[in-house]
Amino acid sequence: MILGIDIGGTTIKFGIVTEKGEILATERHDTLENTKNPEDFINLLVDISRKYIASYPQVKGIGIGVPGQLSLDRSTLVQANNLGSLNGTKIVPLLKEAFPDLIVRLENDANCTALGEMYFGGHDKDDFIMIALGTGVGGGVIVHRKLFIGAKGNAGEVGFLVVGPKRQVLENYLGQRHLTNYVKEELSKPENADNSLHSVEDLTVESVYYAAKDGNQLALNVWDYVGELIGETVVGLAHSFDVTKFIIGGGVGKAFELFKDSAEKAALSYFSSYYADTFQLLPAGCEEDTGLVGAASLVLNELEDF
Template identity: 30%
Template structure:
């Protein structure tokens, strides 16, 4: 049985799974991403959890095709390093591929987590029939995976698609990256929670903010959410004008808002995309949710991406 280990490293949780070539998740587990631990120790813990899954499935060494790792950027995939992701500061400059090589004598591949998720959506999700699409994840932050002419577009160091830090509205305030009005700073789930909390004068979760806004219970929150939908539309139009995709796939926690988001974004695209064909670009929800990172990370090993 051919399998790959998929590892999806996040700022709060790391998911680990065994994945078959057709994208089926055979077994999975997760660990908290403990930023108080040195990254080398976290890698030891992740590798130990992966080896336990291999043992439980009674796999032979020859069955394991490799290890795929998805992680938030910036990365340096050529060097196999975590570069400077804001949510993984203790990992900055960490040679993650070399660290896993201490545990596994198989090919090990590192890519941006959104890029890996795009590959998963191509393999078994919403973009199976598309040769040109952009996967956009909107959650704690915002990122994208770009698939064009039948291949992933990863860039010189694996950071193509870091759209969270393209400027959408310079009046949107200071982003931690140093620019003003970055897409992520004004339209992510984090941004919604931050702005809603300021409006209500108490801590508000992203879900509660959307629920209150879309139920019509708070006019100020409704204006906030409609502004965020417009910003997401701006981001998608920029992607359409730049990459000419046949499809936009939106995933991440904010996509769970459903039709209010997709209707608003599609409407903005119809009004503002430059090319007439671009104005008709379908915008669809991701088909894969919690397992997208696992499937995509494993697909880095199992497919010729």
């Protein structure tokens, strides 16, 4: 039994996660309210953790996911985009003080999601790269059942390979805002003046998903374009890490069936047989509470070492 803590931009989620990935109890707290200063933030973590550990004394450890860059030794949140006041907070030592007998592990949230896929995604994989298509594009690289954190500790930023017709980083195409803007640009072309997507009041990636499912050609083309860009990215990553399994998650990743073919086609147009023979592109297996389950996976991964 593990206590997972998923620190997101809007909520901090606590949850008791079993070794099978089931969530037994969970609660949410507001991020903004609880991250005004490091002291209050750590107090919240300690208080809620203490409460859960009292109810679940079998808890072996605490796994924490944060949306930001960590120190190489995984003790400290170095920099987070939306948790500015917490930059530099030594989260692990501070929690260890309160819980000296528990395993305490901190990791980047996208890396957590990757580990969560390893344990609970049903893929049974030792080596893969997770591409999380959400508000931004995050990722995690798993090599021999371990997260690859690189030279300075923040490797696997798979959304920042330069690809595509605009020679931009992947996130600048597929981050949700960018992707929506791309669709709006396409819609503004004279030949698309009659497209049914014009009638959608508040255009989102989800509307483009449903339009494509309904056979809207512009929407289908958008997903082909998404697939091509993922395909190009996957080629760079495969050659960098010698990994040929890719798991696509995140909100935009739910359109997997719509971009899978063009992504595979694009990747295979570059791959030699050494890569093509084992190449696999798969949708994420974990669907709900991936952040929480991922954070808990940190402790499982630590226990594996013993």
